[in-house]
Amino acid sequence: MNYQESFINYLKYEKRYSPHTVTAYKNDLDQFVLFCTGMVGEFDVNRVDSKLVRSWIVSLMENNTAPRSVSRKVTSVKIFFKYLMKEQVVVANPAVNLPLPKIRKKLPNFLEEKNLHHLLDDGFFTDDFRGVRDKLIITLLYGTGIRLAELLHLKDSDFDTRGYLIKVLGKRQKERIIPYPRSINNLFFQYAEIRNRTIGFSPERLLVTERGKPVYEKLIYRVVKSNLEKVTSLEKKSPHVLRHTYATHLLNKGADLNAVKELLGHANLAATQVYTHTTFEKLHDIYKQAHPRG
Structure with a gap:
């Protein structure tokens, strides 16, 4: 079963997220799946552990991905596994409680x-x-x-x-x-x-x-x-x-x-x-x- 596709459909039709948000989740998830495939040869949600997610975070930071983007990408993976837990596909969420890069708070730009x-x-x-x-x-x-x-x-x-x-x-x-x-x-x-x-x-x-x-x-x-x-x-x-x-x-x-x-x-x-x-x-x-x- 393609769990990524069912997750995206869940965001679209049950959570009713905007097309822009759904696309962002899909892109983050596709990037994570590609990384896992390169690391372990095949993407299997039951073989993903916190060590693999942590390796992905390190990889993103080594490629100069902005801290805010790293945080968002990890959140996407976290929500994906939360969905899989709800569907009783996995028993644990490997993306929880992982250290993330500190994000400098940006004050919003505004006009006088x-x-x-x-x-x-x-x-x-x-x-x-x-x-x-x-x-x-x-x-x-x-x-x-x-x-x-x-x-x-x-x-x-x-x-x-x-x-x-x-x-x-x-x-x-x-x-x-x-x-x-x-x-x-x-x-x-x-x-x-x-x-x-x-x-x-x-x-x-x-x-x-x-x-x-x-x-x-x-x-x-x-x-x-x-x-x-x-x-x-x-x-x-x-x-x-x-x-x-x-x-x-x-x-x-x-x-x-x-x-x-x-x-x-x-x-x-x-x-x-x-x-x-x-x-x-x-x-x-x-x-x-x-x-x-x-």
């Missing part, structure tokens, strides 16, 4: 408020279809903190323009409702009018290309990168940077951490707490400037 105000308010976007669409892309990513995959699947009907709310289908098909800035309404109506008049209404997708096809990941990355380059020297300029910026600005303005967790669609608070480091740094700067003994 003044940079985004400058980009959105000072005439950088044209009034034609592409200009209005691209401005809507930037505004939605920053104004709601949604993920790239969530943006791609938005429909016109997901907007409650009276309540200033947007419905989003997140990870594992979990739906959440997010409030958005009132200023988005005018841009949403402007975009919809130009799109319907020049290209045609699409009930399945809000955002389309000039040929009426749904927008795609590379297009969104290109739109975000080319526009952020106009106002920031940040090395990384991606849709996720705008999500980081959304969360950081909310916390800097005093938003409750649990509320930000729900807005971002995080499964646990630990994923949201990474943004508090940036906020604490800002508070520390304020303290130093304001306190007589700062």
Whole structure:
């Protein structure tokens, strides 16, 4: 029986992981199977022990694999064997309790408020279809903190323009409702009018290309990168940077951490707490400037 294939199907259809996540698990697992085959001649889940997994970790580090990637790859193998234990194929998980390389905590990149105000308010976007669409892309990513995959699947009907709310289908098909800035309404109506008049209404997708096809990941990355380059020297300029910026600005303005967790669609608070480091740094700067003994 091909246990790798049944595991991937389990992730797809039972856990309902995103295609991107499933592909990452598959690639990690394929890499591990290839390593084991080279070491012992044939991959057999019942012959894998902690010594073999440890050898793989050493091999990855000797090939200069980043510590974060090593940790993720080992986690993939760990979850694979956890699945096999659940299916009663193996009796132990060889990937547990193994020493992993230390990961330096990276603070999320984010833009200053003044940079985004400058980009959105000072005439950088044209009034034609592409200009209005691209401005809507930037505004939605920053104004709601949604993920790239969530943006791609938005429909016109997901907007409650009276309540200033947007419905989003997140990870594992979990739906959440997010409030958005009132200023988005005018841009949403402007975009919809130009799109319907020049290209045609699409009930399945809000955002389309000039040929009426749904927008795609590379297009969104290109739109975000080319526009952020106009106002920031940040090395990384991606849709996720705008999500980081959304969360950081909310916390800097005093938003409750649990509320930000729900807005971002995080499964646990630990994923949201990474943004508090940036906020604490800002508070520390304020303290130093304001306190007589700062």
